[in-house]
Amino acid sequence: LRGGKKRTGKAHLKLTIVGGDDIPHAEEGKSRSLYVVAKLFKGAEKLEWKTKSIKDHDADPMFLSTVEWDWEDDDLVFLRVELKEDVWGRDQEVASYTLLVDRLATGLRFWPLFDKTGMPSVGRLLVDVDFKVGA
Numbered sequence: 001l002r003g004g005k006k007r008t009g010k011a012h013l014k015l016t017i018v019g020g021d022d023i024p025h026a027e028e029g030k031s032r033s034l035y036v037v038a039k040l041f042k043g044a045e046k047l048e049w050k051t052k053s054i055k056d057h058d059a060d061p062m063f064l065s066t067v068e069w070d071w072e073d074d075d076l077v078f079l080r081v082e083l084k085e086d087v088w089g090r091d092q093e094v095a096s097y098t099l100l101v102d103r104l105a106t107g108l109r110f111w112p113l114f115d116k117t118g119m120p121s122v123g124r125l126l127v128d129v130d131f132k133v134g135a
Contacts, residue, residue, distance in 0.1 A: 009134050011073040013040070013101065016128040017051055018108070019062040023083060023123045024095055024115060031057045033086035034094065036125075040069055040101070041078040047071070053086040059123075073133050077101040081125065083113065092116075095123050104131045 017036045025032070033053045040047040051065040071077070080098040084091045095113035106129050113123040 009073050010070060011077070011101070012068070012070050012130075012132045012134075013079075013104070014066065014068045014130040015079075016066040017063045017081070018126040018128060019060065019064070020056075020083065020113075021060055021110070021124045021126065023056065023059045023061060023113070024121045025056075025059050031055055034061050035084055035086055036063055036065070037082045037084060038067055039080045039082070040071070041080070042071055042074055043076075045071075075102070079104070081111070081127075083123075083125065095121050097125065101131065104129050106130055 015038060017038070023034070034056045035051045035053040037048065037050045047069055049067040051063045054061055054063060077100070078098060079101050080096060082096040083094045085094050093116050095115055097111045097113055108126065108128050110124040110126055113121050113125055115121045
């Protein structure tokens with residue numbers, strides 16, 4: 001990290017999870033229920049949100065869910081998005097993506113997904129990002 005003046009002000013993130021593409025599936029041809037969990041890490045504070053669970057038959061789920069967060073800006077704020085399989089008693093992570101909030105690009109974006117071992121998967125998540133920092 002580069003030194004310099006610390007950025008201050010309010011930060012606002014509006015994140016719309018549109019849908020997934022080629023989401024990894026252990027049992028081909030079998031339907032499953034999926035949901036997305038978004039976590040914003042700012043120091044010791046963690047903000048968490050999740051979508052409703054939806055049926056996925058073809059590895060291309062559509063969520064169309066939006067979360068908005070406001071916080072006092074900080075240089076080290078991370079966003080982690082996890083795609084989970086809704087299984088009674090034991091929800092399992094299917095894939096995830098983590099990034100520094102400062103690296104967010106505004107607009108519609110495909111985020112690459114990584115499997116639970118941290119290896120890249122063929123899956124992608126389509127998101128619409130609106131991130132602003134103001135004084």
